[in-house]
Amino acid sequence: MKKVGILGGGQLGRMLLQAAANYPVETFVMENDSECPAANLCHHFAKGDITKFEDVYAFGKGLDALTIEIESVNEAALEKLEAEGVLIYPKPAALKIIKNKILQKQFYKAQEIPTSEFVVTTSREALLQLTDFLPAAHKIGLGGYDGKGVELLRTSEDFSRGFDAPAILEKLVTIKKEIAVIIAVSNSGEIRLYPPVDMVFDSRLNLLDYQISPADLPQNLLWKVEAIARKVVKDLQSPGIFAVELFIDDKDNVLVNETAPRVHNSGHHTIEANYCSQFDMLWRIILGYPLGNTNHIFPAAIVNLLGADGFTGPAYYEGLQEVLQIENAFVHIYGKKETKPGRKMGHVTILSREKQELIHQANRVKFGLIVKSQ
Numbered sequence: 001m002k003k004v005g006i007l008g009g010g011q012l013g014r015m016l017l018q019a020a021a022n023y024p025v026e027t028f029v030m031e032n033d034s035e036c037p038a039a040n041l042c043h044h045f046a047k048g049d050i051t052k053f054e055d056v057y058a059f060g061k062g063l064d065a066l067t068i069e070i071e072s073v074n075e076a077a078l079e080k081l082e083a084e085g086v087l088i089y090p091k092p093a094a095l096k097i098i099k100n101k102i103l104q105k106q107f108y109k110a111q112e113i114p115t116s117e118f119v120v121t122t123s124r125e126a127l128l129q130l131t132d133f134l135p136a137a138h139k140i141g142l143g144g145y146d147g148k149g150v151e152l153l154r155t156s157e158d159f160s161r162g163f164d165a166p167a168i169l170e171k172l173v174t175i176k177k178e179i180a181v182i183i184a185v186s187n188s189g190e191i192r193l194y195p196p197v198d199m200v201f202d203s204r205l206n207l208l209d210y211q212i213s214p215a216d217l218p219q220n221l222l223w224k225v226e227a228i229a230r231k232v233v234k235d236l237q238s239p240g241i242f243a244v245e246l247f248i249d250d251k252d253n254v255l256v257n258e259t260a261p262r263v264h265n266s267g268h269h270t271i272e273a274n275y276c277s278q279f280d281m282l283w284r285i286i287l288g289y290p291l292g293n294t295n296h297i298f299p300a301a302i303v304n305l306l307g308a309d310g311f312t313g314p315a316y317y318e319g320l321q322e323v324l325q326i327e328n329a330f331v332h333i334y335g336k337k338e339t340k341p342g343r344k345m346g347h348v349t350i351l352s353r354e355k356q357e358l359i360h361q362a363n364r365v366k367f368g369l370i371v372k373s374q
């Protein structure tokens with residue numbers, strides 16, 4: 001049986017392990033917190049720091065393959081492990097490009113992949129020279145996630161919110177729609193796309209509000225989205241699962257926002273709504289089985305369950321009884337001990353052929369299931 005490790009033990013690791021239970025594979029997880037969401041679902045748990053060379057190297061040595069559930073892992077250790085024959089998903093070379101938003105944007109430019117115009121900034125002070133570039137999004141090079149590490153700057157008064165570290169300043173896009181495409185790439189380079197999803201955002205938290213699969217796109221835009229997303233993964237030259245986030249602007253230009261080289265929040269509905277889920281698919285890739293069917297069985301909506309404002313501490317799920325009575329809703333609680341405002345604590349997928357029904361039930365969940373602390 002192949003031995004496969006996951007760096008990081010959050011909800012993505014947890015859902016990967018739920019899918020792993022159907023395959024002949026021995027699973028290993030490394031994470032700092034031995035009470036993390038994935039700790040009890042793997043065969044072997046190792047406590048360790050995914051950003052430390054020694055920890056990642058010791059964990060990966062002797063495994064057949066390794067994957068990640070977060071980008072901020074020690075890539076030098078992954079490079080060494082790869083050189084010693086451990087298969088890494090995604091390849092460290094691809095991870096290196098994506099992990100740093102500066103390198104990622106430069107990669108799009110070099111490959112002629114459409115993306116919003118940008119400049120690199122090295123300090124907050126450097127922003128002062130860039131008033132002409134406003135309005136813009138300032139994005140920290142390393143370490144951003146879930147909207148943290150992104151500041152929308154409209155006037156020079158907003159420069160105080162800019163990052164005092166290497167970052168990119170990119171022109172603000174007039175967004176008509178945000179789309180995400182999950183893509184599977186096999187070891188031999190075969191590519192399969194999942195149907196694109198519509199992402200609807202909470203502008204205050206800069207976090208996903210809900211999303212609908214498949215996205216409502218006219219054929220010409222669907223082709224553009226698919227062609228561009230396909231080019232991104234082709235140029236990254238790595239097997240694995242990728243999520244390409246794109247903007248459609250007011251003139252119907254399709255621009256790549258960013259890419260994640262791993263399973264992604266925008267693909268959670270694939271567990272119930274598609275023949276082969278993104279998690280199932282990653283195991284097929286890692287274990288060298290044929291790629292699965294990405295088609296959807298049912299249209300779906302996903303609502304993220306975020307920790308409610310004003311509550312920090314042991315999590316309590318108010319309204320869970322009611323939501324579990326919605327017949328077309330599938331509840332996923334991630335098992336995080338502590339909630340805090342905005343923390344991703346779970347998600348609910350709703351299936352229906354009627355878009356109105358999807359949105360209706362998504363709102364019932366969003367307002368009816370509240371993560372508080374006792």
Ligand SMILES: Nc1ncnc2c1ncn2[C@@H]1O[C@H](COP(=O)(O)OP(=O)(O)OP(=O)(O)O)[C@@H](O)[C@H]1O
Pocket residue numbers: 116136137139144145146147148149150170171172173174175178201206207208245257258
């Ligand atoms: N150039 C831009 N123009 C307009 N809005 C933008 C721009 N860049 C980012 N945004 C908005 O900010 C959100 C978060 O940005 P981005 O996806 O780059 O950050 P992130 O922290 O990596 O997010 P996540 O981890 O949630 O995917 C985007 O989904 C979009 O709504």
Ligand SMILES: [Mg+2]
Pocket residue numbers: 245258
């Ligand atoms: Mg994003």
